[in-house]
Amino acid sequence: MGFSDTQIGEFREAFALFDKKGDGNIRVGDLGTVLRALGQNPSEEDVRKIQAEIDPDNSDKRITFEEFLPLLERVKDKRPPGTQADYIEGLRVFDKDGSGVITAAELRHVLTSLGEKLTDDDVDALLGNITMDSNGCVNYEEFVKVVMSG
Numbered sequence: 001m002g003f004s005d006t007q008i009g010e011f012r013e014a015f016a017l018f019d020k021k022g023d024g025n026i027r028v029g030d031l032g033t034v035l036r037a038l039g040q041n042p043s044e045e046d047v048r049k050i051q052a053e054i055d056p057d058n059s060d061k062r063i064t065f066e067e068f069l070p071l072l073e074r075v076k077d078k079r080p081p082g083t084q085a086d087y088i089e090g091l092r093v094f095d096k097d098g099s100g101v102i103t104a105a106e107l108r109h110v111l112t113s114l115g116e117k118l119t120d121d122d123v124d125a126l127l128g129n130i131t132m133d134s135n136g137c138v139n140y141e142e143f144v145k146v147v148m149s150g
Helices: 005-017 028-037 044-054 065-075 084-092 104-113 120-127 140-148
Strands: 025-027 062-064 101-103 137-139
Touching: 005 028, 005 065, 025 028, 028 044, 028 062, 028 065, 044 065, 062 065, 084 140, 101 104, 104 120, 104 137, 137 140
Parallel strands: none
Antiparallel strands: 025 062, 101 137
16 A cells, blocks of 8 residues: 555544444445545545445445555545636636626536536535625635635
């Protein structure tokens, strides 16, 4: 493995936080959440593929830390997260007049149809934390900062 003993110890502690039964295992269904809690950024598709390999019958299988560690190694640094500047630049394309805002409808379209697509519920949750102007427009730089700050 490419992890130091210190890293493995930290991973084991984080893994234990998701061990809801206290039996040294986590649900395969929690795999994506655990990987993200450990600073990884796997796509939903990658997580689904791994889950299907481990639990093809979708029987709510549980895995040990020893089974989990190679999965972590597999997704480690596979997809680096974008920066605020990357996301702002991507949304600037939709800012036709250079005003710093795009309509909430355009933003919803981008988030539900491009890249790793979000559901309408996900977009509703994101937009619920954002201030829109009287024209239904969103300051996309502020939007990116709010979303990336957690």
